[in-house]
Amino acid sequence: MAEDIVAGVLRQWQQVHPGLDTGPMALIGRLNRCSALLQQAADAPLRRAGLSRPEFDVLGTLRRMDRELTPGRVARETFASGAAVTKRLRQLEARGLISRRADDRDRRVAHLSLTDEGRDLIDRILPEQLAYEATLLDGIGERRREELSEGLGELLVVLEGRLGSLLD
Amino acid sequence: MAEDIVAGVLRQWQQVHPGLDTGPMALIGRLNRCSALLQQAADAPLRRAGLSRPEFDVLGTLRRMDRELTPGRVARETFASGAAVTKRLRQLEARGLISRRADDRDRRVAHLSLTDEGRDLIDRILPEQLAYEATLLDGIGERRREELSEGLGELLVVLEGRLGSLLD
DNA sequence: GACATGCTTTTTACGAGTAAAACACCTGTT
DNA sequence: AACAGGTGTTTTACTCGTAAAAAGCATGTC
Numbered sequence: 001m002a003e004d005i006v007a008g009v010l011r012q013w014q015q016v017h018p019g020l021d022t023g024p025m026a027l028i029g030r031l032n033r034c035s036a037l038l039q040q041a042a043d044a045p046l047r048r049a050g051l052s053r054p055e056f057d058v059l060g061t062l063r064r065m066d067r068e069l070t071p072g073r074v075a076r077e078t079f080a081s082g083a084a085v086t087k088r089l090r091q092l093e094a095r096g097l098i099s100r101r102a103d104d105r106d107r108r109v110a111h112l113s114l115t116d117e118g119r120d121l122i123d124r125i126l127p128e129q130l131a132y133e134a135t136l137l138d139g140i141g142e143r144r145r146e147e148l149s150e151g152l153g154e155l156l157v158v159l160e161g162r163l164g165s166l167l168d
Numbered sequence: 169m170a171e172d173i174v175a176g177v178l179r180q181w182q183q184v185h186p187g188l189d190t191g192p193m194a195l196i197g198r199l200n201r202c203s204a205l206l207q208q209a210a211d212a213p214l215r216r217a218g219l220s221r222p223e224f225d226v227l228g229t230l231r232r233m234d235r236e237l238t239p240g241r242v243a244r245e246t247f248a249s250g251a252a253v254t255k256r257l258r259q260l261e262a263r264g265l266i267s268r269r270a271d272d273r274d275r276r277v278a279h280l281s282l283t284d285e286g287r288d289l290i291d292r293i294l295p296e297q298l299a300y301e302a303t304l305l306d307g308i309g310e311r312r313r314e315e316l317s318e319g320l321g322e323l324l325v326v327l328e329g330r331l332g333s334l335l336d
Numbered sequence: 337g338a339c340a341t342g343c344t345t346t347t348t349a350c351g352a353g354t355a356a357a358a359c360a361c362c363t364g365t366t
Numbered sequence: 367a368a369c370a371g372g373t374g375t376t377t378t379a380c381t382c383g384t385a386a387a388a389a390g391c392a393t394g395t396c
Contacts, residue, residue, distance in 0.1 A: 255383085
């Protein structure tokens with residue numbers, strides 16, 4: 001069984017600081033590294049379509065919620081700041097992928113929806129993207145994949161709870 | 169058992185596109201989300217010391233390698249671009265945390281090392297950072313943590329192999 | 337020894353994110 | 367009706383990352 005990069009890093013730390021509890025690094029370091037590698041590589045089909053991952057997330061959110069959303073709601077769903085969403089919306093709108101409708105009760109708020117073109121784009125790209133991601137992951141067994149999904153889901157619940165109370 | 173955010177997203181997709189294979193999203197989505205939450209939250213001790221995560225990575229790399237490194241080597245170790253490293257080195261040097269020594273064979277290359285101050289800083293912060301990370305993770309059992317570390321290590325090996333051949 | 341080639345590092349120009357302020361608007365109170 | 371306070375969105379000023387080009391240097395070949 002080959003060793004991953006983080007294992008070597010942990011060994012170096014043990015030599016420099018014997019006895020240091022590197023347990024958190026073993027998990028968090030690997031998590032971050034996996035995430036970075038996947039984001040770098042797994043966005044290839046998106047980029048071919050001229051979309052960044054954040055833009056894809058906005059379109060995907062509108063698609064899966066299957067109704068109009070306000071910019072603020074999109075920001076919360078995609079875990080982005082309002083300002084970042086404003087910029088993305090401007091570009092997506094300029095490309096004709098989304099459209100805005102003014103609220104008639106409250107003139108501050110806008111209601112976003114996918115244009116036909118936007119919907120076609122996401123519906124065409126999503127299966128490609130998922131298929132590509134599947135090939136990246138098929139080096140590990142299905143059992144392992146499920147175990148990881150489950151374990152990460154558990155971690156996610158803990159973190160969401162922790163950070164909800166930690167960051168407010 | 170509470171449900172994590174990604175589970176709800178997967179259900180929405182199933183309603184919009186029944187039968188879509190969302191397996192990759194279950195894993196990759198959770199991975200990215202965990203990574204984002206951890207990075208947002210787990211850097212608190214670093215920020216108190218006035219360090220960003222990338223700066224911390226540079227100092228940590230110099231510390232654990234325990235010898236002089238060239239900027240290029242630091243870039244490879246921290247998975248950053250050369251340009252990004254140049255900027256970080258300039259700031260770390262201005263703060264007196266690292267120093268440069270010119271190579272006398274090849275005048276292009278510089279040899280970086282931690283100053284006493286830099287070494288003291290990283291040695292003081294690292295245990296704090298690890299302890300803080302440990303508290304973030306202690307909501308899941310130790311068995312789970314090990315299982316995740318191991319599974320992510322396996323995934324990392326696969327990705328490193330895949331991307332090494334995919335991206336060059 | 338001059339030059340083509342390639343390597344290491346830095347610079348430049350630019351795109352994208354953030355925090356904080358600004359802006360526009362609503363709502364409840366007086 | 368006026369206004370205080372709150373909310374939704376955008377703007378502003380700034381930081382940081384990147385890709386591509388530039389700068390500087392070494393090395394092998396003719």
